[in-house]
Amino acid sequence: MRYQFEHCLEKGKIVKIEIAPDLISKEMDEAKKDLDSCERSLKENNFKWAIIQAYYSMFHSLRALIFSKGYREKSHTCIKYAIESLFVDTGTLDKQLLQDFSYAMKVREGADYGSVYSEDSAIELRDSASRIYEVSKKLIS
Secondary structure, eight states, X not given: OHHHHHHHHHTTSEEEOOOOHHHHHHXXXXXXXXXXXXXXXXXXXXXXXXXXXXXXXXXXXXXXXXXXXTEEESOHHHHHHHHIIIXXXXXXXXXXXXXXXXXXXHHHHHHHHHOOOXXXXXXXXXXXHHHHXXXXXXXXX
């Protein structure tokens, strides 16, 4: 929703920046590293870390998209609002990918702070992270 995006701007949780291709590239590199780490963690049956790594892959992919529009976020929650306003509401990005990120936020918090995680959740988040990475890569190039 545009209102929530505007609220993040007013509170300084999202700020306008110059578009910096090197910053975008760095975020995409981090997204790929986290996705690769997630794959290794899954093979080692380390599902908690796979979940966390999948989440951060999504985080960096979406952050790269936000950078590509000349904004920088300072809040994980405001990433959702920026993506919604700049990409979903414009029809550039499928709403399901944003829902996948929202779900991943909750699952990551459960794994990180509540020690609640499973192989199924780790695989589901890995698959979502992979889709978000690939879509972000296409939108940026």
